[in-house]
Amino acid sequence: MNGSMHPTPPSVDGFRNQQLDLTALPDHEDVVLEPVARGYVTYSLVLWGLLVSLPVVIGATVVALLTVELPLALAIIGAALVLAAAMTGYGYLDARVFGWAIREHDLITRAGVLWRSTTVVPLVRVQHVELSSGPLERAFGTARLQVFTAGSGGEDLVIYGLEPTQAERLRSHLRRRIDAELEQQVTGVPEVRDV
Amino acid sequence: MSSPQDPTLPQRPRPDLDPGTGWVRLSPWAALPTALSLLKPRVLATAAPGLVALTVVFGELLISGRWGVLGAVLIGTVVVLAATAVWALLWWQRFRYRVDPDGITVRSGILHRSEVRLGWDRVRNVDLSQAFYLRPVDRVTLVLEGTGGSEEVVSIPAVTRDIAEDVRRRAVAVPTVGEADPATDRDDADPAQAQEVMHQPSPGALLLHGAINGRAFALLLAGLGVLYSVLTPFVDEVDLVQDAADRLRAPGIDTIGGWLLVAVPVLVVISALLVAISAVAALVISWGYRLTLDRDRYVFSYGLVETHQRSLRTVKLQALTTVETAVGRLLGRAHVLVHKATSSTGDEGDEGDGSLLVPAMSRAEAAALVRRLDPAASPRPQLTAIARAFRRFWMQRLAALELAVLAAALLAAWWLDGDDTITFVVVAVLAALAMVVTPVLVAVTWRNWGWALDGSVLFITSGLLGRRHEVFRLDRVQHVAVTRSPYQRRNGLADLKLALPDGERAIPFLDHATAVLLADRALIEVETAAHLEL
Numbered sequence: 073m074n075g076s077m078h079p080t081p082p083s084v085d086g087f088r089n090q091q092l093d094l095t096a097l098p099d100h101e102d103v104v105l106e107p108v109a110r111g112y113v114t115y116s117l118v119l120w121g122l123l124v125s126l127p128v129v130i131g132a133t134v135v136a137l138l139t140v141e142l143p144l145a146l147a148i149i150g151a152a153l154v155l156a157a158a159m160t161g162y163g164y165l166d167a168r169v170f171g172w173a174i175r176e177h178d179l180i181t182r183a184g185v186l187w188r189s190t191t192v193v194p195l196v197r198v199q200h201v202e203l204s205s206g207p208l209e210r211a212f213g214t215a216r217l218q219v220f221t222a223g224s225g226g227e228d229l230v231i232y233g234l235e236p237t238q239a240e241r242l243r244s245h246l247r248r249r250i251d252a253e254l255e256q257q258v259t260g261v262p263e264v265r266d267v
Numbered sequence: 268m269s270s271p272q273d274p275t276l277p278q279r280p281r282p283d284l285d286p287g288t289g290w291v292r293l294s295p296w297a298a299l300p301t302a303l304s305l306l307k308p309r310v311l312a313t314a315a316p317g318l319v320a321l322t323v324v325f326g327e328l329l330i331s332g333r334w335g336v337l338g339a340v341l342i343g344t345v346v347v348l349a350a351t352a353v354w355a356l357l358w359w360q361r362f363r364y365r366v367d368p369d370g371i372t373v374r375s376g377i378l379h380r381s382e383v384r385l386g387w388d389r390v391r392n393v394d395l396s397q398a399f400y401l402r403p404v405d406r407v408t409l410v411l412e413g414t415g416g417s418e419e420v421v422s423i424p425a426v427t428r429d430i431a432e433d434v435r436r437r438a439v440a441v442p443t444v445g446e447a448d449p450a451t452d453r454d455d456a457d458p459a460q461a462q463e464v465m466h467q468p469s470p471g472a473l474l475l476h477g478a479i480n481g482r483a484f485a486l487l488l489a490g491l492g493v494l495y496s497v498l499t500p501f502v503d504e505v506d507l508v509q510d511a512a513d514r515l516r517a518p519g520i521d522t523i524g525g526w527l528l529v530a531v532p533v534l535v536v537i538s539a540l541l542v543a544i545s546a547v548a549a550l551v552i553s554w555g556y557r558l559t560l561d562r563d564r565y566v567f568s569y570g571l572v573e574t575h576q577r578s579l580r581t582v583k584l585q586a587l588t589t590v591e592t593a594v595g596r597l598l599g600r601a602h603v604l605v606h607k608a609t610s611s612t613g614d615e616g617d618e619g620d621g622s623l624l625v626p627a628m629s630r631a632e633a634a635a636l637v638r639r640l641d642p643a644a645s646p647r648p649q650l651t652a653i654a655r656a657f658r659r660f661w662m663q664r665l666a667a668l669e670l671a672v673l674a675a676a677l678l679a680a681w682w683l684d685g686d687d688t689i690t691f692v693v694v695a696v697l698a699a700l701a702m703v704v705t706p707v708l709v710a711v712t713w714r715n716w717g718w719a720l721d722g723s724v725l726f727i728t729s730g731l732l733g734r735r736h737e738v739f740r741l742d743r744v745q746h747v748a749v750t751r752s753p754y755q756r757r758n759g760l761a762d763l764k765l766a767l768p769d770g771e772r773a774i775p776f777l778d779h780a781t782a783v784l785l786a787d788r789a790l791i792e793v794e795t796a797a798h799l800e801l
Binding site for chain 1: 751756
């Protein structure tokens with residue numbers, strides 16, 4: 073990490089212990105995020121527009137036409153169409169808002185249309201990573217990477233909408249970091265980091 | 268119990284050993300704790316009542332007459348017990364374990380079979396417990412927790428104490444991955460440093476702890492709820508209930524005063540009974556409670572019916588919580604939760620999330636214990652309040668909700684204009700009362716929220732009538748999250764969530780810049796820290 077420091081006297085034998093300026097610590101909010109792959113936006117539109125919204129519209133249409141008078145049925149169908157449009161729009165925005173970044177020491181995602189959440193997982197805490205993709209994701213050429221740390225029930229962070237080669241590269245990088253961390257724990261050789 | 272090439276184990280004939288494989292079968296005694304664990308309350312509260320209810324319905328259809336209900340319940344109980352026994356026996360029959368020089372392997376499962384391999388260098392904690400029914404045969408349940416969390420937990424019931432102690436010796440003699448020096452765990456460590464008692468409450472203190480923490484209330488209420496839902500369809504047939512109702516309608520108690528004369532003593536007696544049950548339950552569960560520091564390990568020993576000995580390496584302590592319940596605050600009593608990385612081995616000694624309970628102490632004793640468990644966590648600094656917008660946000664939304672309920676209830680009462688009116692009037696009155704009370708509760712909750720960062724130690728306090736004081740080092744954090752609702756984005760606020768190995772801690776309604784600064788500070792602490800012990 074490259075936090076700026078106050079000026080201090082020269083170090084003795086290379087040892088330094090300078091006071092940190094808290095306001096100048098690296099800010100995870102400043103990171104420029106990578107967007108999801110183009111295919112993921114289409115995937116999200118198909119998921120929300122067809123697989124989620126369409127059954128709602130069809131169900132509402134069938135129930136309305138069979139049970140109520142035509143004007144009311146048309147109103148119900150109209151409401152279902154508006155709901156479907158809203159859900160499809162949500163799916164599009166959800167994909168567009170999502171972003172991720174990898175820094176030297178951590179992995180960052182930002183997600184959420186209404187409730188926006190920025191999650192940061194330090195790489196030293198990563199226990200294992202999983203690369204997965206459902207049939208629909210594969211059809212649109214995207215994959216997702218799940219990152220796990222100790223103690224938590226599920227994944228700590230998920231990066232959606234990665235291109236397969238990009239996902240594999242990222243997974244390899246994280247694997248190397250995990251192996252290096254394990255090696256350091258076993259040998260007891262401390263890792264030197266700039267702070 | 269081990270592979271043939273292991274020279275340290277006795278080489279006597281083993282009837283439980285599968286020839287040539289090193290796999291060991293469990294004693295048939297193991298089926299008993301397995302069956303009982305299946306019948307534990309949480310299982311009873313879900314699967315068993317459903318089965319009983321189904322049997323009751325079918326029984327009632329098949330058997331007419333008043334005795335039918337009793338007979339059907341009996342049939343249901345027998346079905347549940349028989350199914351449990353068969354399941355436990357099948358589980359016992361499939362269970363195998365093997366102890367090797369470098370670790371232990373367990374094969375288990377009936378429908379889904381699994382094999383868990385746990386190297387000695389991945390064992391985080393070793394717990395032994397002994398149920399009362401296994402005491403005559405001196406068999407114990409051995410639980411080994413790996414560093415990989417709940418996926419790496421090995422539980423072996425009803426093994427002999429010799430085997431359990433042997434496994435424990437092997438596990439603690441090997442350093443866990445990343446540990447500095449395991450020398451203090453070995454049997455040749457200096458015995459003069461052993462066994463320092465840190466907390467040993469009296470039986471009276473345990474009774475008081477049980478009385479003011481009242482875990483029996485929830486259990487009993489859940490039990491009554493389940494019983495009520497099962498028996499409601501048949502209540503009309505029971506003369507006893509009708510008889511009691513007739514008596515209550517007798518002259519003398521048909522006025523409000525008469526009802527109060529009956530209801531108040533009944534409520535007092537039931538409440539006293541619940542408190543007594545809770546107190547006795549705490550005494551039985553925590554009987555002979557003792558927290559000791561054994562070299563570099565905290566050892567928690569407790570239990571009357573089922574004795575437990577659980578241990579936690581001092582470096583693996585993740586966080587501490589001091590809990591003061593509402594009644595506990597009045598009496599100056601508290602308890603401390605010692606958090607370790609989450610596992611699935613929750614029992615009576617923890618709070619269901621893997622934390623270890625240190626019960627029955629005064630507020631000052633709790634503060635002193637926290638100081639001893641983590642010297643960096645003391646003294647507790649001056650806390651900073653969360654944003655005032657917390658009050659405004661919740662007051663406005665709760666008031667809107669209550670107003671909507673009030674309006675709907677009044678409209679319904681006016682619309683119906685009949686016998687059902689009284690129900691909606693009562694709802695309206697309750698909603699009006701809530702509109703008066705909730706602003707006070709929200710204000711108190713806001714006032715009790717507070718946080719402070721002292722060096723790399725974060726303090727968080729929260730609560731309504733009681734208090735929870737959380738304290739942990741930032742280098743324990745697994746990930747951080749800053750979340751913002753639309754309201755918070757408009758007002759420059761954010762919630763900060765810090766995931767620890769035992770679960771999440773959150774501070775709501777922080778100034779956004781402060782939340783980001785705290786998150787970044789946590790990341791710096793984690794990313795520059797030495798390896799984290801889990």
